[in-house]
Amino acid sequence: MSPPSPLIHLRALRHRVAGRLVLDLPDWRVEDGEHGLLLGPSGSGKTTLLQIIAGLLSPTSGQVIVAGQDMTSLSEGVRDTVRGACVGLVFQQLHLVNALTLADNLRLAQRLAGYPLDDDRVAHLLARIGLASRAEARPQQLSQGERQRLAIARAVVNRPALVLADEPTSALDDGNCQRLLDLMLEQAAENGATLLIATHDARLKARLPARLTLAASVLEVVA
Numbered sequence: 749m750s751p752p753s754p755l756i757h758l759r760a761l762r763h764r765v766a767g768r769l770v771l772d773l774p775d776w777r778v779e780d781g782e783h784g785l786l787l788g789p790s791g792s793g794k795t796t797l798l799q800i801i802a803g804l805l806s807p808t809s810g811q812v813i814v815a816g817q818d819m820t821s822l823s824e825g826v827r828d829t830v831r832g833a834c835v836g837l838v839f840q841q842l843h844l845v846n847a848l849t850l851a852d853n854l855r856l857a858q859r860l861a862g863y864p865l866d867d868d869r870v871a872h873l874l875a876r877i878g879l880a881s882r883a884e885a886r887p888q889q890l891s892q893g894e895r896q897r898l899a900i901a902r903a904v905v906n907r908p909a910l911v912l913a914d915e916p917t918s919a920l921d922d923g924n925c926q927r928l929l930d931l932m933l934e935q936a937a938e939n940g941a942t943l944l945i946a947t948h949d950a951r952l953k954a955r956l957p958a959r960l961t962l963a964a965s966v967l968e969v970v971a
């Protein structure tokens with residue numbers, strides 16, 4: 749029997765921005781259920797790499813295989829569907845929809861992934877993040893920490909195999925930082941998901957192993 753394929757497999761990945769090489773990863777894998785951090789100084793390419801793994805950005809060359817699908821070979825429409833079903837995203841800009849209620853923000857994520865609406869799942873997640881009584885409020889009525897928790901609930905509403913988060917804790921105080929990480933780890937465990945967090949936040953380094961450290965420049969060697 750062949751060994752299970754990794755959840756993420758990058759092969760000969762190179763990415764140039766305005767002609768400058770910003771990523772060069774000959775071979776990198778993350779196994780199913782393996783959590784970790786993506787580290788590196790500002791400008792080293794962490795956000796770019798997360799966008800490539802999520803299929804939001806096409807690399808200049810190389811293969812990006814996520815949950816058995818080669819994201820680089822799919823049409824944009826199919827890639828969107830794979831992302832909706834397999835990948836949960838928490839970006840620096842939370843991209844919550846202020847015109848919609850908290851519950852509708854979660855329902856929108858279900859709809860965009862092509863799933864039937866599941867109000868029990870929405871209610872469960874709103875309760876878990878302490879916002880059950882505010883299901884009909886709008887995101888702009890929430891605190892930063894509450895908005896961040898809502899963005900995590902939205903990322904996991906479809907039970908994705910992979911959750912990618914970009915600096916999710918940088919704006920939070922110590923208590924909120926630990927609670928947010930607890931929430932992400934708990935949801936990952938509940939859904940059997942892998943959690944990959946790009947961060948500078950030293951507080952996270954105490955809780956999760958580094959999976960990849962990008963150098964300030966791809967021409968530099970990281971020890």
Ligand SMILES: Nc1ncnc2c1ncn2[C@@H]1O[C@H](COP(=O)(O)OP(=O)(O)OP(=O)(O)O)[C@@H](O)[C@H]1O
Pocket residue numbers: 765766770788789790791792793794795796797
């Ligand atoms: N649209 C763009 N146009 C020009 N250069 C870009 C663009 N997007 C990213 N870059 C460059 O690509 C490199 C990687 O950027 P990226 O945002 O991925 O870094 P990062 O490690 O996430 O940084 P930070 O920790 O500050 O968020 C940087 O040198 C950045 O200036």
